[in-house]
Amino acid sequence: MAPIRRPNITIHFPQQLVGGIAGLNLLRLLLSWAREQARAELCLERERGWRMVGPKRPQFVLFGSSIVQLSYSNDGWGAILSDVYSRKADIVLRGYYGWNSRRAVQVLDKIFPKDASIQPSLVIVYFGGNDSMGPHSSGLGPHVPLPEYIENMRKIGEHLKCLSNSTRLIFLSCPPVNEAKVLQGASEIFSELVRTNELCGMYSEACVKLCEEMEVKVVDLFSAIQRRQNWADTCFTDGVHLSAEGSKVVVEEVLKVLKEAEWKPSLHWKSMPTEFSEDSPYDLVAADRKTTLNPSEWTFHREIQWD
Structure with a gap:
């Protein structure tokens, strides 16, 4: 996509209008108008560049560290949500491997500009796994002290709440880890790593x-994952990142929140309109040979698994 250029607006004033107080007032008025026109053009260009394709759909943004970045891998929860919300909402991925809440706060304005012409309908936020790692003796590394982590997450929540009156939030809390598997998979390229369930539970x-x-919706992943039978062996790929089974837990809990939330409009997939769902003579022909069958709401596989 070509970079957005600010519109170049040039105004030529007749010589006789510029002099005196009246001329200055007119000049101020015209310059104010020109600025508003430029701002409107810029917003329009941003919207065109952001949408890229139509029609306009609600946007759900997944914002977080590696559990978000990898959410399209290994039958991940991001991929599942994209399937569940196909023809209903666009799932936008903003995941950053290795990040903590400190780095997230530094880029909030870049990822979620408050003056964007299109704001997300839902943001699902996850940070905490890297923050909760034990501090490194060098002072380097992803560890963020618990009080700072709390304030960082507060800043994230306050910023996202200000995006629009209709932007909804769900936070995911820090999940547990399989400590034995983490130690087993330790690599010599890393210095000492400290990941414990005690720390995960605190964060x-x-x-x-x-x-x-x-008053932000939250999924307690630490508790939800541990309710799964044999969770330590089935919910992780490496002791930290989620397997397909672990991702199912995330989807179940997120959909539960969306179903129970008293948001208007509802963001639960069964309550949202389906794009281009009108009947068509081009659909499959029914057994009566006179009508067609509209497949736009054929979601039986989703209802069996996720309803």
């Missing part, structure tokens, strides 16, 4: 409490 609990305070 998860802090996230849940913060969300309750801010």
